Each structure stands twice: as structure tokens, then as C-alpha cells.
Amino acid sequence: MPDADLLDGELELTGRITTASNATFLGEIAGVTVVYKPIAGENPLWDFPDGDLASREAAAYLVSEAFGWNVVPRTWLRDGPMGPGMTQLWQDADPEQDAVDLVPAEEVPADGWRQVLEGEDGNNRRVALIHEDSAALRRMAVFDIVVNNADRKGDHILAMPDGHRHGVDHGLTFHAEHKLRTVLWGWIGDDLSDDELAGVDRVRAQLAGDLGDTLAALLTPAELAALAARCDRLRSEGRFPGPEGEMPAVPWPLF
Template sequence: MAPDELADPLAFLTEAEVEIEGRMPWSSNATFLTTLRCDGPDGAIEQQAIYKPVRGERPLWDFEPGLHKRERAMFLLSEHLGLGLVPPTVIRDGPLGEGSLQWFVPADHSEHYFTIYETRGHLHDRLREMAVLDIIANNTDRKSGHCLLQPGADDDPSLDRVWAIDNGLCFAAPYKVRTVIWEFAGDTIDDDVLARAATLLDDVPAEIAELLDDDEVVAMQHRATKLVTERALPAEDGDYHHYPWPLV
């Protein structure tokens, strides 16, 4: 099920019963696949979601505990910018305590950023927008595998969607973007995207700001200001770019 098939996917994520199906492999923090169930007007609704409880986080030297708040803040920022790149995400109590709960995307896991970039040119604009989102959010961990492809219905490429997941390592105050999305460095940013980014310069929505420290909010505004002023994606230091590890 796609999020837009429900009138209010956030309410569903917040109110549905949560059953843990199992732990997701290869995750550095405890990450669980869950099934959500809730009665709807036309019968029972069932949907999978990704659950990341706070108690399952490994200590980090550069981020305080509570990465679930950053997952939620990234969703809210994507929505505020009108990008729709992050699956619906809420904070709620679950079977293992408070954490983030994110809509599960039925993606083609043989695809990731590098394959999407090479073979699906019609999605390049969306990838540029993901780069904008990651710069404003100061994403330190945009691996290739954190960019999911949801193929269009009936194999229609025009209905393909790209999603940005695993967004917990974002919004630090010091600038330290680490991403695989550098092919668009120096590209001019779309005017509509710049206009939406400009709304952050004077005021960050309260529902985002309350999830972050004050200095992180100010730093986000500085990054947005730089993008709006320069009107192009940063090229970093000459030919040197900052990449996460592993790349995929």
C-alpha cells in the first residue's frame, strides 16, 4: 500500500496496533520490521512499518541518544519543502518503548542510488532534490542503499518513486555532509525548490525546531541561506567530496 492510499497515513502510524515481525539485517542500531493493524471504514487495514526504538541505539560520540527525533524531523523537513522524499514517519510508543515508526516502502532492493543514477535518467530531478534535502539537513550518512526505488505500477517508469530512508544521522550543527550524491555538484537548483527553502531563513516550523537543539536549528538556517544565495548545489573543496562508509 502506498501512503497516499490512506486519507491520513500519519494517524494510522500513530494509532494502529504494532506487532514486531523481526529484526532488519545489517542495521547498526536495533531496527525492526513490524506489521500495523487498524480497523478502517471499509474493513481492517494492514501495513508494514520500520520501528527504531531509542533503547536499541548504539552510543555515538557525535550524536546524543534520540535519533528517532531526527528521523521524524527529516520527514517534516521533506514535507515542508514539498519534496515528499521521506516515507511518513511518527514518534510513538511501541513494543520496545518510544521510537520512530516509518511507513515501509516495498522497494526493489537490487536498486540503489548508483544504479538509479546510471539507468533512470527520468529520476535525476528527484535525486537533485534529495541532494538539496541532505545539504539542508546536514546528512552525514546518505549511503547508496539509503536511496530506495519503488517501481511504478505495471512497470510504468513515469510512476517510479525514489525514497530517502535511514535519516537519523542528520541536523548536527557542525557542517559535515557525507553523501554519495555528488554527480549534481554545481548544478543550479530549481526555482520552486529554492523558494521553499527560503521559507526556512526567517522561521523554522515549530514542529521541526522542537525536535532539535537551538544551535542545530540556527545551523540549518545557515545552510539553507547558503543554498538560496548561491542557487546551486555545493561542489565541496574542489574535486574532493565527503562520502559515507560503506558506500552502499
């Protein structure tokens, strides 16, 4: 579909996603299914009090494109039935796959998975939070570090039928202060691969050019400076970081 159709074609709402914390709708543009989040439906948060979250979602897509890994589905800003907002191409995830899971603590798989934490469920049973040990999920974790994702829940990871993993819901990103809250802590201390380092290099280089110019309309100067600094730090250390500071390391709820 031509870009003009997605940007200017009529956006018809077909349903509402009621589990979302902000107003989130399903819609269609010339037969293409999209997710639409109007700025007017955003709820201010204590650590993101002045929004707008839609711009952060659009910025996350642009950084994803700079990485070259297709982490974030195509996302753009446009007008809609409830005013300006974020629009994103809908993805049909595979309901039979779970990239992140809670399992009984004694049943953590020996291979192909990483354990993040262990705790008790509502019935006082020991459970473990795990995620798959895959290249696609590692790339998403690197992306989250760079964009400072404060809300990487398990359900924000879409397991696609072909093994690809998309990340969605990136309104809580790009804060100038450290805010990383994620379920993807399974690689703490592991070295970044050459591919992952090259992705960070691509983002950092493009911040000095067209990417930085475009993001300047979506983020504050302090947030842009912090984005560049995170790239530099990650590249210098060359490994997956661990939690830091006093804030929670994982989002709540986890899914």
C-alpha cells in the first residue's frame, strides 16, 4: 500500500483493546488492520507526566529501523477519529508460541531458555519467570537497553509464526533518567555479539545525521543526549548490563 494511503486514508475504528491502560483501538485503513492510540486517550504517569506517549512510540520505530532488525512494527503519527495519535500495523502473532513464560520452579527447561527470577504465585507455589534464549529476543533486549524501555512486559513480545519476535507498546521509552524495566534480564553479563554491536553502531552513527534530526521533533534535547550516551556506554562495555538504582527492575504486572 502506498504511504499516502496509510497517512491520509480514512481510519475506520473496528474495536477497542480494553486490556490496555491507555485508549487503544483496532481500525482499518483501506483494508489494512492497524492499532490506533489517540494522544487524547493517554493517561499521565508519575515518571512520564508530560507525554506524549505517541511520539515516543513513533521514535521507537525509527530507532528500530536504524538497528535494521525489524523489532517494532511499522509505526507512524497521523490524525484519526479521536484526534492525532500513534498508528501501527497490526501483527498476527502465533497463539501457540510463548517467548516469555511462568513455569513451576522445578520445571525450568535445561536448554533454550533463560531464567530471570523465581518467586511464589497466589497459591504459594514456587514459580520461575523464563524467556527463550534466541537471537531475535537478544536483539529486542539490546533495543530495549538503547531506548530505555520502562515497560517490557511479557505480553509486549509478539511471537510470530516464522520465529521472528516483534516488540510493541513503546510509550514508556527514551526517558533521560535510567528507567529500564524488562522481563528480558536473562543475559546479564554476557558479551554482545558482533551483530549486536554493529546494530548499536548503526544507531549511534545515524543519530548524528537524519535520524537525530527526525527524533528532535519527537523527543527533548535531554532525551536525545541520553539516547546517544546509552549507545556509547553499551558499546564501550560490550555486554548486557544488569539492573541499577533503586527502582524495580521488572515491570508490574509481568504480563
